């Protein structure tokens with residue numbers, strides 16, 4: 001298989017990747033060019049941010065977030081990093097090491113939030129609060145600190161490495177349950193809200209997991225390949241597998257599913273977004289739908305144990 005772009009220039013060069021949904025096979029050089037243009041176009045199409053914005057990238061240590069941090073800086077954006085050390089045994093230790101090493105390499109500022117000192121590690125929270133799924137606790141805590149630190153340190157945009165496969169597996173689950181409230185918030189950019197929420201963006205929303213992994217690998221970035229040990233059996237992984245099987249039979253389905261949701265269905269829900277119950281937590285002053293926010297609630301629960 002030869003690179004299609006090289007072919008248009010009369011050059012015969014082996015392709016390193018085949019992208020059936022675009023009917024495209026590309027050599028290394030043209031894949032990198034294609035990938036970076038795709039990220040750039042996504043940022044522009046959704047008006048995510050400009051070169052003047054201060055961006056904080058949520059970096060877990062995995063291929064998507066480290067690749068995203070790298071490409072944003074390469075494209076000339078002003079992007080620093082934030083890592084939440086979840087305290088999940090060896091997995092978190094290694095993840096943090098990869099992130100710290102990478103921050104040094106690209107010479108960008110990195111903020112670390114260590115849950116063991118801030119509240120308690122996810123491993124401990126899982127034991128102490130057994131009636132709540134650990135991923136739900138983890139999600140609440142991550143969102144809380146990312147928003148809080150972004151505001152405190154003067155960043156107006158928080159970027160996450162959610163890729164197309166992540167987005168459509170969540171979308172699939174939300175549609176199966178007709179979860180309109182979640183669907184109304186599933187957009188590649190969520191605008192800032194007064195001085196309460198920073199803008200949240202997903203520049204990889206049209207990049208598949210495979211494309212992201214290849215780019216990170218080609219850029220020579222070392223990342224943690226191990227998945228979080230608490231993710232085993234997660235419904236989203238099962239949905240990913242189902243959607244992957246469909247894509248194999250009908251290339252382009254993933255992208256079409258996502259694009260058509262944004263184009264045809266999301267506008268019907270978008271106007272329904274309200275922040276009506278939003279108030280500030282009595283204890284920490286962070287946004288909350290109740291008098292006391294979920295994180296302060298967890299802290300109070302722990303104190304009572």
Ligand code: SF4
Pocket residue numbers: 086122134135136138139228229230231
């Ligand atoms: Fe947190 Fe791990 Fe669950 Fe992801 S899989 S939400 S990192 S506990």
Ligand code: ZN
Pocket residue numbers: 003004005006007013026027028029030
């Ligand atoms: Zn080429």
Ligand code: ZN
Pocket residue numbers: 281282283284285286292293294295296297
């Ligand atoms: Zn609070």
